Amino acid sequence: MDLIFPSKAVYFSGGGIHGMLKVTIAFPNGATVTLEATEPHMYREVISSTREYLSLDAAPSQNGQESPAASSNGSLSTNNGNVSSDQQFLEFCQKLAPAGDMRRVVAAAEGARRFLAMDRVSTQELGALFDFMEWPKPRNFLQTLRNAGRSDFRWLQRVPGSSGYYSVTDQGRREIISEDPEQTL
Numbered sequence: 001m002d003l004i005f006p007s008k009a010v011y012f013s014g015g016g017i018h019g020m021l022k023v024t025i026a027f028p029n030g031a032t033v034t035l036e037a038t039e040p041h042m043y044r045e046v047i048s049s050t051r052e053y054l055s056l057d058a059a060p061s062q063n064g065q066e067s068p069a070a071s072s073n074g075s076l077s078t079n080n081g082n083v084s085s086d087q088q089f090l091e092f093c094q095k096l097a098p099a100g101d102m103r104r105v106v107a108a109a110e111g112a113r114r115f116l117a118m119d120r121v122s123t124q125e126l127g128a129l130f131d132f133m134e135w136p137k138p139r140n141f142l143q144t145l146r147n148a149g150r151s152d153f154r155w156l157q158r159v160p161g162s163s164g165y166y167s168v169t170d171q172g173r174r175e176i177i178s179e180d181p182e183q184t185l
Contacts, residue, residue, distance in 0.1 A: 021046055021128060043131040044086070086132075089115040093133050098176065101138040102148040106155045106176040108133065110168045120165040148172070 021043050025033045037046045089111045098107040108129040112118035118125060123141035130137050138144040145166050149156040155172030159165040168177075 040131045043128055047128055085115045101144045103176050104135055105144050105148055106168055106172045110177055120159045120167045122164045
C-alpha cells in the first residue's frame with residue numbers, strides 16, 4: 001500500500017503469517033526510513049514514529065488540519081500542546097466503546113480521520129489501528145468494510161480512485177459516533 005504525502009512516499013506492509021508491520025518512508029532527497037515491528041504490542045511505537053517522520057514539515061493534512069508536530073520528548077502533540085494525537089485517538093475510541101466489528105471499524109476510521117490525519121482507511125491501516133487499540137480483529141476486515149458500506153447501513157463509502165479504501169459517511173457518524181451526545185460531528 002502506498003500513501004503519498006506532499007514531500008514523502010510511505011509504504012506499509014504487514015500481516016501475513018508472521019504478523020510483521022513494516023513502514024518505509026522515502027523522502028525526496030533519496031533518504032529512506034524503515035520501521036519494523038514483529039510483536040503486536042510494538043505496533044503503537046511504529047505508528048507513532050511514522051507519524052513523527054511524516055509531520056516533520058508540519059504541512060497541512062489532507063483534511064485541512066495541521067499535522068501534529070514532534071515534541072522534544074519524541075511524542076506527538078496537537079495544537080493544544082497537552083495531549084498527543086495518539087492519546088486523543090485512544091480516548092475517542094475508548095469513550096465510544098463500540099460493540100461489534102462494523103461499529104469498531106467505523107469508530108477507528110473516524111478517530112483516525114479526526115486525530116491521525118487519515119481521511120481514508122484500508123484493511124492494513126485498520127489492522128494497525130485495531131492492534132493499537134488492542135481490539136480483537138474481525139475474521140475478514142475487507143468483508144467487514146463491505147458490510148458497513150452496504151445499502152442496509154451506509155456507514156462507510158468507497159473512496160473513488162483508491163481501490164480498497166473507505167471513508168466514514170455522514171450517516172455512519174450519526175449512527176455510530178453520535179450515540180454519545182458529547183461527541184460532535
